[in-house]
Amino acid sequence: MSILIKNVFFKEEPVDIYIEGNIIKQMGQGLSAQIRADKVIDGTNKAVIAGLVNCHTHSAMTLFRGWGDDMELEAWLSEKIWPYEARLTDEMVYWGARLACLEMIKTGTTCFNDMYWKMDAISTAVEESGLRAVLSSVTLDSSNTQTVSDIVAPIKESHKKAGKFSDRITFALGPHAIYTVSKDIFKWIDSYSKDNNLLIHTHLSETPTEYDNCVKAHGLSPVRYLNSIGLLSPRLIVAHCLWLDSEEIQMLADNDVKVVHNPNSNLKLASGYKFKYHEMKDKGITVGIGTDGCSSSNNLDMIEATKVASLIGKAWRDDPTATPAKEMFKCATVNGGIILRQNVGKVKEGYLADLALVDLNSTAFTPNFNFISNLIYAAHGDNVDTVICNGKILMENRHVEGEEEIMRMATLSARKLFFNK
Amino acid sequence: MSILIKNVFFKEEPVDIYIEGNIIKQMGQGLSAQIRADKVIDGTNKAVIAGLVNCHTHSAMTLFRGWGDDMELEAWLSEKIWPYEARLTDEMVYWGARLACLEMIKTGTTCFNDMYWKMDAISTAVEESGLRAVLSSVTLDSSNTQTVSDIVAPIKESHKKAGKFSDRITFALGPHAIYTVSKDIFKWIDSYSKDNNLLIHTHLSETPTEYDNCVKAHGLSPVRYLNSIGLLSPRLIVAHCLWLDSEEIQMLADNDVKVVHNPNSNLKLASGYKFKYHEMKDKGITVGIGTDGCSSSNNLDMIEATKVASLIGKAWRDDPTATPAKEMFKCATVNGGIILRQNVGKVKEGYLADLALVDLNSTAFTPNFNFISNLIYAAHGDNVDTVICNGKILMENRHVEGEEEIMRMATLSARKLFFNK
Numbered sequence A, B: 001m002s003i004l005i006k007n008v009f010f011k012e013e014p015v016d017i018y019i020e021g022n023i024i025k026q027m028g029q030g031l032s033a034q035i036r037a038d039k040v041i042d043g044t045n046k047a048v049i050a051g052l053v054n055c056h057t058h059s060a061m062t063l064f065r066g067w068g069d070d071m072e073l074e075a076w077l078s079e080k081i082w083p084y085e086a087r088l089t090d091e092m093v094y095w096g097a098r099l100a101c102l103e104m105i106k107t108g109t110t111c112f113n114d115m116y117w118k119m120d121a122i123s124t125a126v127e128e129s130g131l132r133a134v135l136s137s138v139t140l141d142s143s144n145t146q147t148v149s150d151i152v153a154p155i156k157e158s159h160k161k162a163g164k165f166s167d168r169i170t171f172a173l174g175p176h177a178i179y180t181v182s183k184d185i186f187k188w189i190d191s192y193s194k195d196n197n198l199l200i201h202t203h204l205s206e207t208p209t210e211y212d213n214c215v216k217a218h219g220l221s222p223v224r225y226l227n228s229i230g231l232l233s234p235r236l237i238v239a240h241c242l243w244l245d246s247e248e249i250q251m252l253a254d255n256d257v258k259v260v261h262n263p264n265s266n267l268k269l270a271s272g273y274k275f276k277y278h279e280m281k282d283k284g285i286t287v288g289i290g291t292d293g294c295s296s297s298n299n300l301d302m303i304e305a306t307k308v309a310s311l312i313g314k315a316w317r318d319d320p321t322a323t324p325a326k327e328m329f330k331c332a333t334v335n336g337g338i339i340l341r342q343n344v345g346k347v348k349e350g351y352l353a354d355l356a357l358v359d360l361n362s363t364a365f366t367p368n369f370n371f372i373s374n375l376i377y378a379a380h381g382d383n384v385d386t387v388i389c390n391g392k393i394l395m396e397n398r399h400v401e402g403e404e405e406i407m408r409m410a411t412l413s414a415r416k417l418f419f420n421k
Helices: A059-064 A073-085 A089-106 A119-131 A147-163 A183-196 A210-220 A222-230 A244-254 A263-266 A277-282 A302-317 A325-332 A334-339 A371-378 A403-419 B058-064 B073-085 B090-104 B119-129 B148-162 B183-194 B208-218 B222-228 B247-253 B263-268 B277-282 B301-316 B325-332 B334-339 B371-379 B403-419
Strands: A002-010 A013-020 A023-028 A037-044 A046-050 A054-058 A111-116 A132-139 A168-175 A200-204 A234-242 A258-261 A288-289 A354-360 A382-389 A392-395 B002-010 B013-020 B023-028 B039-042 B046-050 B052-055 B109-116 B130-139 B169-175 B198-205 B235-239 B259-261 B285-288 B354-358 B385-390 B392-397
Touching: A002 A354, A046 A371, A054 A234, A054 A288, A054 A302, A054 A334, A059 A073, A059 A089, A059 A111, A059 A119, A059 A403, A089 A111, A089 A119, A089 A382, A089 A392, A089 A403, A111 A119, A111 A334, A111 A382, A119 A132, A119 A147, A119 A168, A147 A168, A147 A183, A168 A183, A168 B119, A183 A200, A200 A222, A210 A222, A222 A244, A244 A277, A244 A288, A258 A334, A263 A302, A263 B301, A277 A288, A277 A302, A288 A302, A288 A325, A288 A334, A302 A325, A302 A371, A302 B263, A302 B301, A325 A334, A325 A371, A371 B371, A403 B130, B002 B354, B013 B385, B046 B371, B052 B235, B052 B259, B052 B285, B052 B301, B052 B334, B052 B354, B058 B090, B058 B109, B058 B119, B058 B403, B090 B109, B090 B119, B090 B392, B090 B403, B109 B119, B109 B385, B119 B130, B119 B148, B119 B169, B130 B148, B130 B198, B148 B169, B148 B183, B183 B198, B198 B222, B208 B222, B208 B301, B208 B392, B222 B247, B247 B277, B263 B301, B263 B325, B277 B285, B285 B301, B285 B325, B285 B334, B301 B325, B301 B371, B325 B334, B325 B371
Parallel strands: A002 A037, A002 A046, A054 A111, A111 A132, A132 A168, A168 A200, A200 A234, A234 A258, A258 A288, B002 B039, B002 B046, B052 B109, B109 B130, B130 B169, B169 B198, B198 B235, B235 B259, B259 B285
Antiparallel strands: A002 A013, A013 A023, A046 A354, A354 A382, A382 A392, B002 B013, B013 B023, B046 B354, B354 B385, B385 B392
16 A cells, blocks of 8 residues: 655645655655555645654543543542442443544544553554554552562563554553552563563652652652662653652653653643753653543643643743744654654654644644644644554544544443443 | 524533524524524534633734744744734734634634724724624834824724724723833823723733833832722723732722733743632632733634633642633633623523534544533634624534635735735
């Protein structure tokens, strides 16, 4: 299968893009005169961007959208989240993840980093959606009744099962957080990750409560604690990281730990808002952007998340030049590819053909003196018109195959989950 | 002309809405069996909301979208805004305002509060667009060469000219700010406003620089200064109000001054982010929401502005229950109607027929347990499908008459403005 995208704007110039299999094979002007492709897409009045990379989400939590908002964190978790997560079936998780994939396709995201329950159902949903993902199953060991082998058995099982899916799906390890996973399990996970070259995806230093409790329990702040048990490594992806000092930033940098900023979720849950992007960047840390799950950020629109990352970065520093659109866009694309170790995030020959075409025929791009500025500050995910992942067209003219059925089944699953009907 | 909207969701129940002329005449279930209308709209799988009210913008600045971002305030104003504002022609302003009206229609806003140059051109644009607006011409008197009568003559002239437009357009007075308008002119404006029962629209206490300079110049903070010269009144609408203490909030409340929160602009320009919504509400101040102009917030999407108002309100207070979606939505609708003294902001019999229908057939509303939460936290303006203003359909199935031409002409106007070609 080959695709030729004709006359599409890239960095303010019209180009043709030739995709062969799942790779961007050639880019340039006038390619269409030389090359014949199975499918031709007219890119006129559209701009091409790398598919966005959502570096932290809990996909199937789309089912929880609007289910508990404007609540205290404790009440929200204990009344609205945990009792229902305990009732989730494979089928519910499958449809929740299908809905998440649909929403990501509709808003230009082609790759995401997930952590949730029932990974097999999620893998099936991602496989069928056509997206690319790094998937981890949540690991917890807060109960006292489980032994290490009780806990590691399902991880190994998930890892084994992940092998049956295509290479769009990458297995990762998902220890939930320092307050829900013991030192021994963290150490086992690190060692398993090293032996199998797997990424580790965890939450870190998200709230002051986590910070204070960690200091109480271990005499160390969250980052220092993870460092003390040898967990900081280039394989580690940490979401949030709102509460840290310059020494901790240096520790993350020294160990090439990857950090994911989730601005919407952090603001909405009032976890904190002083994300130290510039300090991290200055130390060479690769920072990505995530939406977090739909129970805390309510949508999976990476363009909105990137805008809010830029706005809040300027606001808390009292500096309108901070967190500029171009840098935040790089976090949402190039850095995402690096963090998830996928050959994506750039529209460039040799990269995987994970692309989105943005419709310029809208008020957000009128006038269009600065495409990236318009994309981040004026547009939304809905301005994406066409999405290609792994060389396959997943959306064209905003239509995704099966979308009505996915929304219908996700609604039914959510009703079953919350109202048992 | 009469319109019947059949089977549309309102507060979680399906209703029919009958519009006669420009008024919501009747609402209820089963109306369609009794009433014949000139036009029937099928509201199935749609929800009705009051048209959003954008309480502070500079409409024609859509032309400046993406023209200067991520810059220091001084450089931005002196290099990117002022030299080009000086070159604006009536035609440019007309097309900029047409583009703004198009964007507002496309995102569910039916009424707005504007302050800009060349009010006659803007009035024409608004009149033709079908929207409702309170329009003020900017008044400045920072130059030393002008007398009071030099300055008030064009205000009276604008007021007179405004009479030729329909009652969708309301004339207001637009003294720019305390640092650009003298005490004498403010006092003249207040007296003229009282005599003619006109609203006054100004910027107030937007930045620390404004605050400090006001204290230096007058020995008083901005709100105290306006109070000292007798300007605080129920006719006064003040945009921003980020820097004030509880005594100043009490002054605003005592005088029934209306306050407009512009979260996106405040964050992007790093003007401040601790908008004291709850303190103002507790004192009985009517708070509205605005997008500000497209040079500082980049779009006119009131749903996005309302979301960001909610997010930042929770974040800086460290309280996830603060600024809940329902209250912020009320600010963006009901309060907007009160602030602009228009009989709008509610879907209710006897109110003006300024409505938006939201398409529920999208991921943002899947599942749909809490419509307002989904609208504010998950959707964008693009989820609006149909817009009615003053009993006239301005958008149906996301199509607005003449939209291509408006975008084309606005682009040409912007090119002429910035590149002289």
